[in-house]
Amino acid sequence: MAAFAPDSTREEKARLDDAFSKLYKAHLRDVYSYSYYRVGNHHDAEDLTEQTFLQAYRHFDRAQRESDGRPLRPWLIRIAHNLAANYYRDRSRKPQTPIDEAGAISDPHTTEALVEDRDDLKRILGGVQQLPDDRREALIMRFALGMDNREIARALGRTDGATKVLLHRAIRQLEEIVKQTEGPTEP
Amino acid sequence: MTEHPHDFVVGHRQFADMESLLRRALLPVEPPKELQARLEGTLGSLVDMAAEELEAWEISAMRDPRNWARPVAAAAIGSSAAVGLVLVRTQRRRHKRRGEADNAVDLLRRTVRDLAREARRVADGVF
Numbered sequence: 001m002a003a004f005a006p007d008s009t010r011e012e013k014a015r016l017d018d019a020f021s022k023l024y025k026a027h028l029r030d031v032y033s034y035s036y037y038r039v040g041n042h043h044d045a046e047d048l049t050e051q052t053f054l055q056a057y058r059h060f061d062r063a064q065r066e067s068d069g070r071p072l073r074p075w076l077i078r079i080a081h082n083l084a085a086n087y088y089r090d091r092s093r094k095p096q097t098p099i100d101e102a103g104a105i106s107d108p109h110t111t112e113a114l115v116e117d118r119d120d121l122k123r124i125l126g127g128v129q130q131l132p133d134d135r136r137e138a139l140i141m142r143f144a145l146g147m148d149n150r151e152i153a154r155a156l157g158r159t160d161g162a163t164k165v166l167l168h169r170a171i172r173q174l175e176e177i178v179k180q181t182e183g184p185t186e187p
Numbered sequence: 188m189t190e191h192p193h194d195f196v197v198g199h200r201q202f203a204d205m206e207s208l209l210r211r212a213l214l215p216v217e218p219p220k221e222l223q224a225r226l227e228g229t230l231g232s233l234v235d236m237a238a239e240e241l242e243a244w245e246i247s248a249m250r251d252p253r254n255w256a257r258p259v260a261a262a263a264i265g266s267s268a269a270v271g272l273v274l275v276r277t278q279r280r281r282h283k284r285r286g287e288a289d290n291a292v293d294l295l296r297r298t299v300r301d302l303a304r305e306a307r308r309v310a311d312g313v314f
Contacts, residue, residue: 017234024230032218046222051308053226057233124205124212143206144213171205178205 037140038084052080074154127177135170
């Protein structure tokens with residue numbers, strides 16, 4: 001039937017679907033981790049992850065063509081980043097559940113013997129939540145997702161140099177926040 | 188305690204290198220199994236719903252009734268997948284709705300509102 005797509009189009013579609021399936025498998029955890037640390041609870045993180053992959057699927061063909069062989073993880077995280085921004089704007093809300101109470105830190109650390117160590121980590125997470133959005137996101141990408149400067153730069157639409165400065169300032173500000181929450185201590 | 192050049196001190200306490208603390212605090216979070224199953228089902232449906240058939244379909248072919256079967260089937264599959272997704276998502280929120288509803292009428296109103304909201308979101312995501 002001449003009206004239907006030729007075999008080459010079908011092969012191209014099959015190739016794209018296969019590539020998308022690989023992208024999904026490779027980065028589901030990244031997108032979920034980013035979403036989780038961004039919104040602070042599992043329910044909304046699930047929604048955000050689902051929307052991210054649906055939108056990625058719609059634009060995958062173009063993204064692949066324009067990527068010039070570069071990894072697509074920054075593109076995927078940028079979609080999640082934009083959706084998260086819309087999520088807050090549409091609902092006029094900010095994360096209300098402190099991350100450490102929502103389960104991210106409690107499970108992997110329940111066997112930690114040192115309460116002090118656990119408190120330090122909770123303080124760090126609390127400090128991350130207080131950072132400005134761009135600094136918080138850069139830290140999430142670096143430490144939760146293990147992205148390098150170049151990947152973070154692409155995801156945030158910045159230069160490599162600006163990203164390096166952003167990360168440096170984020171860590172310095174976080175140290176200051178942690179020092180302040182520690183309060184006065186005995187000499 | 189031996190002081191590491193990257194460690195920082197607060198009062199009398201010395202904290203480990205902030206970067207290593209961050210690495211431990213921001214552990215990757217495993218997505219729930221239900222999410223994986225749901226997402227794979229949705230994406231699989233999108234792939235299988237023969238979008239390529241609909242996209243490749245040329246208007247001229249519609250003049251020939253012999254060509255109507257495939258696009259109709261593809262649309263039906265696509266619609267079923269979307270309706271399924273809306274129902275699953277609405278169902279997931281039922282406990283929250285029950286908790287928030289004052290009475291049965293309020294519960295019904297909230298359920299209808301959730302259905303409409305999820306339908307809009309699925310439509311935005313798919314089309």
